[in-house]
Amino acid sequence: MSHPHPELTTPPPLADGAVRIVALGGLGEVGRNMAVIEHQGQLLIVDCGVLFPDDSQPGIDLILPDFSYIKDRLNDVQAVILTHGHEDHIGAVPYLLKLKPDLPLIGSQLTLALVEAKCKEHRLKPYTMSVTEGQEESFGVFDCEFVAVNHSIPDALAVAIRTDGGTILHTGDFKMDQLPLDGRLTDLRAFARLGEEGVDLFMTDSTNAEVPGFTPLEKDIAPAIDKVFRDAERRIIVASFASHVHRVQQVLNAAAAAGRKVALVGRSMVRNMGIAADLGYLHVPPGVLVDLKKLDQLPDHKVVLMCTGSQGEPMAALSRMANRDHQIEIGPGDTVLLASSLIPGNEHAVYRVINGLMRLGADVVHKGNAKVHVSGHAAAGELLYCYNIVQPSSVMPVHGEWRHLVANAQLAIDTGVPEDNVVLAEDGVVVDLIDGRARIVGAVPCGFVYVDGSRIGDGGDVLKDRQILRDEGFITVVAVIDAADGKIIAGPEITARGFAEDQQIFDQVRPRLVEALEAALGKGTTDPQQLQQIMRRAIGSWVGGKIRRRPMIIPVVIEA
Template sequence: MRITPLGGLGEIGRNMTVFEFEGKLLVVDCGVLFPEEHQPGIDVILPDFTSLRDRLGDIVAIVLTHGHEDHIGGVPYLLKERADIPVIGSELTLAFIDAKLKEHRIRPKTVKVAAGDTHKAGPFGLEFVAVNHSIPDGLAVAIRTGAGMVLNTGDFKMDQFPLDDRITDLRHFARLGEEGVDLFMTDSTNAEVAGFTVSERELTPAIDQVFATAPRRIIVSSFASHVHRIQQVLDAASRNGRKVAFVGRSMVRNMGIARDLGYLNIPRGLVVDFKKLESMPDDKVTLICTGSQGEPMAALARMSNGDHQIRVGEGDTVLLASSLIPGNENAIYGIINKLTDLGAKVVHKGNAKVHVSGHASAGELIYCYNIVKPRNVLPIHGESKHLHANAELAVRTGVHPDRVIIGRDGVTIDLVKGRATISGQVPAGLVYVDGQTVGRATEDTLKERRLLREGGVITVVALVDTTTTTLAEPLEYLTRGFVHDDHTFDGATAEVEKALDRAAEQRTTDIDKLEGVIANAVSRYIQRTYRREPVVIAIVVDA
């Protein structure tokens, strides 16, 4: 069996792994990665499907471990390449993906499974195991083939007192371990954190304290899929006599789905339309919105910038009920500062016990290694430091170092006769979604955007006699976002004239090439003289 991670190794997000056996392919998860500050204008980042495009007909199913965006967000884009791939998942996970696919006008072929179920997908035998996470209905999946068995935990932790009383089924893990797990793929996110992850129930007093002491409105920001945390907020609001409104399309949609399926218990009359809250006293109002990761277009960021219909003001309390995803810290702290400047009190994980992770800490991972006793280990879902920390835990529990693989996106791992080894590499670059375009934005595109943001743009208009390759009139410099004075470009013109002389010697008269000559000359001059890198565009007019 060949295992090829296309995302999630070396990053938090974009989780996707392809399994191959007897010429057929099984995809486990297909998520997105959210852009960082150095990726301006990008909506989300997809796994690279290049290695699958010639083999779309060989895919027997997509298995989804749970309903978070970093595990399901890429599914619409894969189904656009072949719409009839069966999608297998739990009830809530399929409900979330169904709603998402409706926006893309895709009607998927779905197969609902539950913990303990088995299912056959081509040559792959699947068995599903209940795991606890920060979203209900999470599943680990055991994949059986003639080449051996792989156990993929998905995202999980071992909360012994979960809000929905659904614990990670360690007895099931133990049974699979007794059968023999040839490759154990384990969540690495909290592998550096000692001990055990705190129970969700331990947050209730801190959340209650926020609701009991807030003088005006409470604005809660959370992931639109964090059903457990939203339940705690709803319960606190109910106990403190506050009404609640959901703000943002994804939040309204997902909480409606969770309520309808029985995963979210909403007391009658507690949740009202946002417009009704406008006429209520501030101390009776709770708003629940998206934007806990600093996403620029999400509700919370827009509130902090003053361009949302909800105006944050003196005495409001903002509760950030999510952890910080690595790479988002600056954006989140920026929003916290803006909200504080507006007069709000911001409560977050750094100053109150209002969030716990959804991922297993080191103690839980060690526990699982000792139960499962895997022959080989592949840490997944984490940055490089997380993968290495998880690998070290596996070795400490007795797994031979040669059987612990630190992989990267795109590596191919072959499982043969109980031994897993790296065998090759397939393309696994970052695929950018930019508005309605997929994959057209490149690293060069982003570099140019960064230059525009950081250095501005200079447009050089040149009237050139192409017969002599000389300037017929003085150059005209038009700028946007580039600070300059009357003498900034004096030396640039001399550099352009020298460059045109060299072009004349080479008999270059093509206007496109002359534009490149002029742009390069001005760009080099600005970099050398002012140590700045604006985008330089030259427009040549034939005199």
């Protein structure tokens, strides 16, 4: 296996006839999936998603792929292929289009409808081209064939990319549900046909590579959902991804059978399900859907609320309900159904929401105590089938944390792919495909790009300051001096926030500050910035030794 190395240098120019693959997101993380494929001076992009921040990134709204690698080459981009409509694959599209609005977006009908709605919020009108499984289209030097795959959202596609330098099969997110709710199977016949033609690089979904066996069927969770609807005494609140059409369909069906009405809660949920219903992917039983404003007219045992927030997102509807910060108040007798699995990294946030809901008296049903969700990703058994069917020359695991990528790589080796032909890469690592063999040849800059309100950037200093404020607190020190006489007129006054200690403890350091200032003034130092640094060092060393903290210190020197 080829491992990325911290000393990787800038890659050499691409050799004649070779194909270059650079992931700008999605490797070593679950989110912001984006791969750039280069051949004969032309670029093809597969997916362009976002990553959601964790507790270590306070105040950040979204995390984008780093577009700097392609920023000066956007005219070389032939198309942006979108495998399916989940946020981690399409969420960053508007930000890419702001750099070049006429980039062609290629995807299935539902995927493009979701992207267009997202772009509309950014006042963008993208150029789109809808494709279906079995369709073949050429974008510059890239001949693409689209293959149906089953996932937790309808209309997902894998893509086979044929070039003079080799054939790449990118699965996108997929699983092999043999009895899918929409009847749309992963097209293993197409996988086999492509394998017979020769797949030089197989880029495979790694999310469930650590999970043995096979991902359970979607239809198998219907009895658990029906049981929740039978047993619930009052309202039922169901939290799911805003794009999980299949899960919403199951909830609508269960509500119709139980004689309940369903209201959609949350802008993204209302928007996405409206699109799915208009396009025929969501079938709403007559009279089941009602407006949220009309719920007061219904008894509690007739109400179902379908909302977002299954991953513990702070601003999502379910989190706000748990924090009593929503128009819907959770109380005893209510049943909350979390119809989703945990995205790695979100465990703490989700359990915090569950505890908050249970504290309010709700009965919370989740994957840990009932079979109310199945994953949308292929488990190890399914991946083995795919490797044996495709028999690729080289493999590059994608979409997953490092542990998922490693597990997926081992599955490829177990099925006979030569170890030297299995490439473990991280974001920014450059992989060249030459004569059917993939090799790491260098790395390009590829950091986190943060969306922070209206600002987009690396946000390193801002984020570091926020982390210090959150974890260590802050101290302000204000002193007034007479520069002419070299004397302290007032202060230093110390104000501290974020400390468990009583404010009076800082009286101990005030004499040290006075002594340091007077010594500096006595030597003729009157520059406010120099005096501020002296105060910062004096109080910083004292706080570090006495309280064992490293707070943000804001010294202020005022000249009278």
